[in-house]
Amino acid sequence: MIHARIAGISSWAPEDILDNEMLSKMVDTNDEWITTRVGIKERRILKDPSKASSYMGVQCVKQLLESTGTKPEEIDLLICATTNPDYRFPSTASIIAHDAGLTKCYGYDLQAACAGFLVALQDANAYIRSGLRKKVIVVSCEKMSSMTNYNDRATCPLFGDGAGAMLLEPTEREVGIIDGVFYVDGEGKEHLWMPAGGSALPASHETVDAQQHFVIQDGRNVYKNAVTDMLESTKEVMERNSLTNENIDWFCSHQANLRIIEAVGGRLGIDPAKVLVNIEKYGNTSAASIPLCLDEYKDKLKKGDRIVLTAFGAGFTWGALYIIWDL
Numbered sequence: 001m002i003h004a005r006i007a008g009i010s011s012w013a014p015e016d017i018l019d020n021e022m023l024s025k026m027v028d029t030n031d032e033w034i035t036t037r038v039g040i041k042e043r044r045i046l047k048d049p050s051k052a053s054s055y056m057g058v059q060c061v062k063q064l065l066e067s068t069g070t071k072p073e074e075i076d077l078l079i080c081a082t083t084n085p086d087y088r089f090p091s092t093a094s095i096i097a098h099d100a101g102l103t104k105c106y107g108y109d110l111q112a113a114c115a116g117f118l119v120a121l122q123d124a125n126a127y128i129r130s131g132l133r134k135k136v137i138v139v140s141c142e143k144m145s146s147m148t149n150y151n152d153r154a155t156c157p158l159f160g161d162g163a164g165a166m167l168l169e170p171t172e173r174e175v176g177i178i179d180g181v182f183y184v185d186g187e188g189k190e191h192l193w194m195p196a197g198g199s200a201l202p203a204s205h206e207t208v209d210a211q212q213h214f215v216i217q218d219g220r221n222v223y224k225n226a227v228t229d230m231l232e233s234t235k236e237v238m239e240r241n242s243l244t245n246e247n248i249d250w251f252c253s254h255q256a257n258l259r260i261i262e263a264v265g266g267r268l269g270i271d272p273a274k275v276l277v278n279i280e281k282y283g284n285t286s287a288a289s290i291p292l293c294l295d296e297y298k299d300k301l302k303k304g305d306r307i308v309l310t311a312f313g314a315g316f317t318w319g320a321l322y323i324i325w326d327l
Contacts, residue, residue, distance in 0.1 A: 004128040004136075005176040005326050008068035008167040011295035012059040013044040013160075013282060020157070027153045034157045039258020043160025043283030045145050052086040054095040056163035056288075057141035061100040064137065064165045072100060076133040078107035079123055081116030081140040081287040083314070084147060085109055096139060105137075113192075113313025114254050116140055116287030117164070118180065118321045124168045125177040131170075139165040140287035147194060149214035158256075159215070160283035164291020173326075175304075180321040181236050188225065188316030191218040226256065226312040227263045233320040234268060234310045241322050243306065245269040249325075250301065254311035255279040255289035264310070286313070301325045 019042040020031035034040055046056065057080060065072060080093035093107030112119040117140045127133040144159035168176065196212035197203055207213060230253060238244070251270050253261045258279055265275045278293045285292055290309055294301070301307070305325040312318040 002129050002131065002170050002172065003174055003176050003178070004125040004168045005171040005173070006166055006323065007169045008064050008070070009165070009291060009295050009298060009327065010060045010063040010067060011162065011164040011292045012056050012063065013162040013292065014046040014056070016045045016047045017042050018045045018160075023157055026150050027156055029153045029157060037259070038158060039279055040157060040283045041280045044162055046143050046161045053082050053084045053141040053143040054086045054092050054099065056143070056161065057092065057096040057139045057165070058099045060139055060141065060163045060165040061096060061102070061137060064167055065100070068167055070135065070167060072102050073104045075102045075105040075135050075137055077124070077127060077136045078102055078105050079110055079120045079136065079138050080107065081110045081112065081120040081138065082142055083111060083113050083116065083286050084143045092141070096141070112287070112317050113315055114256060114284070114286045114289070115182070115311040115313045115317045115319055117290050118309055118311050118319055119182060119317070121166065121177055121321060122180045122182065128168055128170050134170055136168045137165055138168065139163065140291060142286040142288045144284070144286055147213070147215050149211060152214065154219060155215055155217055158284045160285050162282055162285040162288045162292050164288045164295060166291060175324045175326040178322045178324055179237055179241055180319060181233050182317070182319030183229070183233065184315050184317045186315065188314070191221040192216070192314040192316070223257065223260060225316055226260050229316065229318040230264050230310040230312050230320070231267050233318055234264065234308055237320040237322050238308060243308065243322065245271070247306065248274065248308050249305040250274050250276055250307045252276040252290055252293055252307060252309050254313070255282065255293055256284045256312070298327065301327065303327065
């Protein structure tokens, strides 16, 4: 049987830092309030107005190609998971492919909010297992600052900018992407959304004046559903693959809120030392958070390590993925 092996990983974040002290001068908040509620100390911001999500994606893809010794023309497919595309159209994937020199590949965007990277990995897995594609890059790039209202103390401390990417290729060994479960429930729409800018409510002077082009979140509802849904999907993928809190090596959740990460890991009974966390430095980078976190910890990850990933995002959309590390 063909499996989709993870052949490389990379990440990129802007140099500019927006820490809690700086935020406290912009909106009524403080370091203690932010740290105790979400566990974030600072986040990276792509300040240059001429650079969009694709810029970060290009940096990631170039790093990935270099670190794996892969030629740009070898890539068959690029899947870009983003909630912050450069434009409504063309696709951000097409821009990244062009700017990174991927002249022989197809590409498309995927929108599954904060769960986008895992959903894109599952897509890449299907392409490779079917034999339709051989070398696939999954990239998530999120300029979250472009949709953050820095007058809203409830949401502006949460989000940061960043990108992450993985290269997948076929192997006959049982490594890489092993199994995944994913769900969606449209009842969550108005609990986490951007009301305007789409065909339902096109941009106008009125929508701009009403500040409807920023992310809006019902924090309590999102917290409750995120904990429950990530917990249940993780349990499902673990049970299907005879995994326990003792025989998995690492657990990596979407980096949305430290309390959510701790709640899910705690209810699963996973040793906190096995839970990968870097939200303190980057904040919530949406679909980019999991590859950013895995890349930061890659020196600790060993070949054969069993890793469970889980994410939850707007929609609501959520799921869990079981991978075996092979780098």
